[in-house]
Amino acid sequence: MASRSGIKRVPIKDVLSLLSQRVSVVAVILEYSFPKTTRGTDYCCVLRIVDQSHHETGMAVNLFALTADKLPHVAEAGDVIHLCNVSVRTFDGEYNLVYSKAFSSFALYQGKDSDDLVPYQVSSKYQRTNADGICIHELRKWRVNFQPNDGRHEFRLFKEIKEGDHVNLACKILHFGEVAKDEWFIYVWDGTNAPPNTIRSKLEDEMNCPLPLQLESLALPRDLYCTFPTVGSILRITFDGSIDKSHFHLLDNVKLKWIKLVNMRLEVHAGLWRGLFTPFTKFRYTPAEDNLILTRKRFSDERISRRFEINYLGCVPVPSTVTVVTVDCHCAPHVTLMEALTNNQVTAKFKCVVRVVAALPCQPEMLRSPAGIYRMQLTLEDATARIHAYVFAKDGETLFGGYPDTDSLSKKLNKLLGVTEGGATSDKRHPPWVSVCLESYYLNKDDTWGTRHFRVSSTKVAEEA
DNA sequence: TTGGGG
Incomplete structure (x- = not known):
């Protein structure tokens, strides 16, 4: 069907026999990218389009414009684009369409089936005939039952x-x-x-x-x-x-x-x-x-x-035997770090399975203050979040089994952090999953949420077997 | 002109 410009509107499959010619198409946007800078003078965005005649892999369209603003602002994949006066090219044996800022034009329409034929974006020079309008309606009706073929794509969890x-x-x-x-x-x-x-x-x-x-x-x-x-x-x-x-x-x-x-x-x-x-x-x-x-x-x-029914589908990983939580934490709920962070009580006690990804200080002889009191910061993570948690005084005694010598303390810390060699100078570690008891507290009663912190308590690094 | 697959 020839438009007023004399350029023929064709189904996408016909493009395959019109190399180097100019065509118009009405198509559903299967894929689109955000505009990007090019090695030339323009911005570019790439679409992949389908219609009733060509809907397996679709066809690539490259659009160029001097500013990103002049490129299609696609509201959602699945919308309809009317491309006018675009060139047919091939690359690597595949046909594609090229939109030229000099002579091409486009309009974007909602993809959902409706009588509305008001485009939500039009380029300069865009014109639509009654026949184009009918084509848009037919395409929208076809789209209702169209399921893109994802055969070539694996969607990873x-x-x-x-x-x-x-x-x-x-x-x-x-x-x-x-x-x-x-x-x-x-x-x-x-x-x-x-x-x-x-x-x-x-x-x-x-x-x-x-x-x-x-x-x-x-x-x-x-x-x-x-x-x-x-x-x-x-x-x-x-x-x-x-x-x-x-x-x-x-x-x-x-x-x-x-x-x-x-x-x-x-x-x-x-x-x-x-x-x-x-x-x-x-x-x-x-x-x-x-x-x-x-x-x-x-x-x-x-x-x-089903989160709280059981440890449903591995919401929480299986902890190693590197730590044990003591009896006064046994009644605390088992939570993820996101649950601890977003819990509606400022002060609460939780049981978590985490990895200790960092410790400060990390030298065994530095874990206690000059007065002999444990004070250190641990960085804990699980699949949902990463937090700081502190170990103070009696909690340190519980964690490390009193005041062991430097060598034994170093072994316990390395086990907790998953350091296998090189200690503090190693640049690679695999922290094991460990059970910890986590308690939230605040520093300032006038700003309880703003000064909320976590501490590790009632948790003990297991003695060497 | 640019980019197209990734």
Whole structure:
């Protein structure tokens, strides 16, 4: 069907026989990326589109514009795009479409089936015929029953991730925002526990360069934290420098939704998992009734609702025999660190299974003050959070079995921290999962929540067998 | 021109 411009609107499959020609298409956006800078003069964003004629892998579309603002602001994957006067090219044996800022135009429409034909974004020069409108209606009707073919994609659970991976994730967007100046994070969750990491830092550096409690330079406010799930890992995703920030507000459209992200990079930073949104990362169309999403939702709902029934599906790992908690902690509830952090009582007592990832001080002869009183700071983590917890006086006596000699104290500390050789100078350790009794307290009764801290009590490092 | 897979 020729439009007023004389450019023919074609089904995507016909593009495969129109190399070097210009065409128009009406298509569903299967995947889209955020705008990124290019090695040329423009910004670029990449879409993958499908229609009734070509919906297995879809077709890539590269759009270029002088400013990121002129590129499509896709509200959600699955929306409809009308691309006019785009060029047909091939690369590596695959056909794709190229949008030129000089002569192409586009309009974006909601993907959901409705009579509304008001585009939510139009480029300059965009025109639509009645026949184009009918085509949009037909495409929306087709989309109602369209399930993208994910055959080529494996969507990894957080419990299956590995460092350095490029992965596809199917997860819930918990929150998005600029947590500090130029520090943008997406918080995602799928209900499973990400694997624990090797800690690659020197204990003796803990004073000057401590292991951080979170990737953000500022901790999130407590009221936001308290809205997060308390079982399963919350993965922080940050952005590669070449991603343009001007479209970030579009993430509000997927807040609290389960979505599919493809080609996310996974890194470990200070022993903490970090997702990196790279120029290759894309949002993928995720229908509400998507089978994978329904399965994941069911699993995570069940994990939360049956949390206190039993240690359901490994919410808490099996602890080693490195520590034992003493009888006065036996009645304390078994919780994750997120549950301890978000508990509505300022002062409370918990039993947790954690890893001791750092200690300050770490030299055995320094664990007590000149007056002989234990005082040290431990950094504890589980799959849900990392916190500081203090060991004071009598709690230190319990933990280390009184006042053992330096050699024996050093052995106990190394066991707790998973140091196998080199002591404080080793730059690699594998802390074991250990049971601890955790008590929360406050320093100032006028600001109980603001001065809330944790201490390790009623916990003992087991004697050598 | 740029990018396309990752």
